[in-house]
Amino acid sequence: LSQRRSRLPQEVFDQVMAEALEPLADPQQHPEAFYEGLRLCGVDGTRFSVANTPSVKRSMRKAKSRRGRAAFAQVGAAVMVELGLHNPIAAALGGEGASEMALARRLWSSLPERSLLIADRYYGVGEVLVGLPAEGEREFLVRVRANLKPRYLESYADGSGLVEIRSGQGKRLVREIVGQVRREGGRATTVRVWTSLLDWRRHPAAELLALYARRWEQESFYRELKVDTRSLPQ
Secondary structure: OHHHHHOOOHHHHHHHHHHHOOOOOOOOOOHHHEEOOEEEEEEEEEEEEEOOOHHHHHHOOOOEEOOEEOOOEEEEEEEEEEOOOOEEEEEEEOOOOOOHHHHHHOOHHHOOOOEEEEEOHHHOOHHHHHHOOOOOOEEEEEEOOOOOOOEEEEEOOOOOEEEEEEEOOEEEEEEEEEEEEEOOOOOEEEEEEEEOOOOOOOOOHHHHHHHHHHHHHHHHHHHHHHHHHHHOOO
C-alpha cells in the first residue's frame, strides 16, 4: 500500500484536500473565530521534510544552507487556516522549485465569503492585494513593507488614512494603519497594515491593530501540525 501510495500523482492529493478541507467555525459556538460577522482566516507558507526513500532521492534535491545540504528533502506548502479553530480550509503542496507565492495563488479562490484574511508582509504587495477577490464580503488586513508608496487621499480621526494602491492596470482603495502590535508574551512591534475595511468609525484603527496580532495563530497551527500531532501516541 505504501508503494502504491508513493506512485500516486500529486493531483490525487490535491483533489482529496479540496474535498476534505472546509470551514468549521460556527458564529454561535465559536465567536472568537469571527470579527463583526467575518470569519478570521490566515495564510502562510511552510516546508515539510520528507523521508529519504529511493524515489525521493531520485526526484528531489536536498536544500542547501550555510551548514551544507539539509538532512532531508523538503516539500513547500501554503495553507489557509481558520484562525479561531486553527482548522485548515485549503492547502497547496509544491513540487521542486515552487515558490510560496505561487502556491498561495492557488488558495485565493478558497477564501470563504464573509471572511477577513490576515497575513504578513510577504503578501502585502499591490499585485496580491489588488487581485484578491472582493465579492461576497471577502476582506483583508495585511501587513505591508515600509518602502511601499501608495497615493494618499484622506486622513481620518483615528489615525488611519485612505490610500490608493496599484498593480499594472488595476487599482484599489485601502486604509493604511500604522501602530504597535503586541504578541501575547512578547514585545511590541511597529507595523504598517493595509485593509479593505474602509469605514474607520465601524472598524477603528486600534481595534484592527489588536486584531492583526491574531495572525500569529497561523504559526500555532503549524506547531500543532508538525510537533504536537507527531507527538501523539500511535
